[in-house]
Amino acid sequence: xxxxxxxxxxxxxxxxxxxxxxxxxxxxxxxxxxxxxxxxxxxxxxxxxxxxxxxxxxxxxxxxxxxxxxxxxxxxxxxxxxxxxxxxxxxxxxxxxxxxxxxxxxxxxxxxxxxxxxxxxxxxxxxxxxxxxxxxxxxxxxxxxxxxxxxxxxxxxxxxxxxxxxxxxxxxxxxxxxxxxxxxxxxxxxxxxxxxxxxxxxxx
Numbered sequence: 630x631x632x633x634x635x636x637x638x639x640x641x642x643x644x645x646x647x648x649x650x651x652x653x654x655x656x657x658x659x660x661x662x663x664x665x666x667x668x669x670x671x672x673x674x675x676x677x678x679x680x681x682x683x684x685x686x687x688x689x690x691x692x693x694x695x696x697x698x699x700x701x702x703x704x705x706x707x708x709x710x711x712x713x714x715x716x717x718x719x720x721x722x723x724x725x726x727x728x729x730x731x732x733x734x735x736x737x738x739x740x741x742x743x744x745x746x747x748x749x750x751x752x753x754x755x756x757x758x759x760x761x762x763x764x765x766x767x768x769x770x771x772x773x774x775x776x777x778x779x780x781x782x783x784x785x786x787x788x789x790x791x792x793x794x795x796x797x798x799x800x801x802x803x804x805x806x807x808x809x810x811x812x813x814x815x816x817x818x819x820x821x822x823x824x825x826x827x828x829x830x831x832x833x
Contacts, residue, residue, distance in 0.1 A: 635759065636698045636759075637686070637687075637690050637694075638687055638690060638691075638697060638698060638699075638704050639698055639758065639759040640759075641683045641684075641686050641687050641690075641708075642683075642687070642704070642707060642708060642711065642755050642758065642759075643755055643756055643759055644683045645680050645683045645684070645708065645711040645712070645715070645755075646711060646748075646751050646752040646754075646755035646756070647752060648676055648679050648680050648683070648715065649680070649711060649714050649715055649718075649748045649751060649752070650748045650749060650751075650752045651676060652673060652676035652677075652680075652715060652718050652719070652748070653718060653741075653744050653745045653747070653748035653749075654745060654748070655672060655673070655676070656673065656718050656721075656722065656741055656744065656745070657738075657741040657742055657744070657745040660733040660737055660738055660741045661733075661738055661741075663725065663732060663733055666725050666726045666729075666730075667726055669722055669725065669726070670722045670723050670725065670726040673718060673719045673722035673723070674719060674722075674723070676715065676718075676719065677715050677716060677718075677719035680711070680712055680715040681712070683708075684708050684709075684712050687704060687705070687708045688705070688708075691704065691705060699758075699828060699831075699832060700828075700831065703824070703827070703828050703831070706824050707755075707821070707824050707825070707828070710817060710820040710821045710824050711751070711755075711821060713817040713820065714747075714748070714751070714814060714817045714818055714821060717810060717811075717813060717814030717817050718744065718814060720810060721807060721810045721811055721814070724803075724806065724807060724810070725807075728803045728807075730803060730807065734804070736783060736786070736787035736790070736808060737807060737808070737811065739783055740780065740783060740808070740811035740812070740815075741811075743776050743779050743780050743783065743815060744811070744814055744815060744818070746776055747773055747776050747777075747815060747818035748818075750769040750772045750773050750776070750818075750822075751769070751773065751818060751821050751822075753769050754766045754769040754770065754773075754821075754822075754825055755825075757769075758825070758828070763828070763829045763832055763833045764829065764833055766825050766829055767826070767829065769822075769825075770822035770823075770825050770826050770829075773818055773819055773821065773822035774819055774822055776815065776818065777815045777816060777818060777819035777822075779815075780811070780812050780815030780816070781812065781815075783812070784808055784809065784811075784812040787808050788805065788808060791804055791805060791808070
């Protein structure tokens with residue numbers, strides 16, 4: 630018996646979500662003990678390029694296909710929000726290298742863990758989308774909203790601590806930008822959740 634071939638759009642959205650998980654896992658593992666910053670930044674760039682290629686496949690497919698499994702705009706917007714998450718991780722990694730940042734502090738490690746958890750929730754949700762189990766996705770979008778709130782709270786805590794303890798203005802600027810980039814990436818994860826919510830509403 631032949632198994633039904635998975636839709637190209639849903640397959641590439643799954644591929645993107647899987648790559649985000651690989652990148653977030655790699656990011657989280659390496660910031661706890663950053664040995665080779667250049668190798669770290671280069672590997673994150675590779676994950677980002679991989680995600681870009683899936684986005685490109687989706688755009689090309691949308692230009693050539695009339696019938697899509699869900700609304701065309703929803704496919705494009707979901708791909709864009711997934712790409713934003715990947716870009717956020719990669720741009721943070723590149724700044725570790727550009728700014729010659731020392732060992733990541735406890736707050737960066739906590740942000741990395743929040744983002745790692747977000748990536749897994751996104752992956753589960755996107756795979757459920759392929760299986761047409763739309764209402765089951767809600768559990769993961771709720772969790773993503775909760776994780777984004779944790780990111781907001783962490784940014785408040787680490788910014789306050791930064792201004793209380795760091796006197797070198799250059800170091801302060803570097804750390805503050807890294808924290809803010811990481812928090813913005815948790816916002817992008819919530820954007821994925823919001824996009825999935827609107828897909829659920831329109832299709833169930």
